[in-house]
Amino acid sequence: AQKVTQAQTEISVVEKEDVTLDCVYETRDTTYYLFWYKQPPSGELVFLIRRNSFDEQNEISGRYSWNFQKSTSSFNFTITASQVVDSAVYFCALSDTGGFKTIFGAGTRLFVKA
């Protein structure tokens, strides 16, 4: 069975601090897909990044970076120099080989204080 664990329920930081959101997954598939989504207070989930299981290259996009390590089944998300607008709930998600069903973690609520 597939599973996504986001052990951090809530994180609170002060603006300009760096913060890392952890994501650990379980799957028996050899091919799978990982995603991060952001859910601001408005409620709509916004896609941030995807990673295929065969591509372990880390990625940086502005203040966001992602560290994918198959050896530890982790796909962590780091926000550098956090801003108040980063306050949201962040979800890590895993899709199976077929790509149709996606399992979501419980989410991490990030509070960035000015």
Place this chain on the structure above:
Amino acid sequence: DGGITQSPKYLFRKEGQNVTLSCEQNLNHDAMYWYRQDPGQGLRLIYYSQIVNDFQKGDIAEGYSVSREKKESFPLTVTSAQKNPTAFYLCATKRTGKNQPQHFGDGTRLSIL
């Protein structure tokens, strides 16, 4: 504008009443999904549809029903059999392709009167 429209934004249900949540998309995506989100929890899959006139149960389908008569529309009915319907409901679509992300609507918040 291209996107996903969920309506209504807020919905109230009386005991024993069926209610239908609307989800319409103009992204031309083949797959559509309904999720339920409870406070402090992740998204749980209710139903999904890969093509018109076909849909599959997700992990928590009991007490819910759907239809997919048109590519653009995937309404969700919360029946009286769903004993704890109070939640935030999210509709999503996905383009064909295994590694494609899902796109989400703004959600409908359903409450019991």
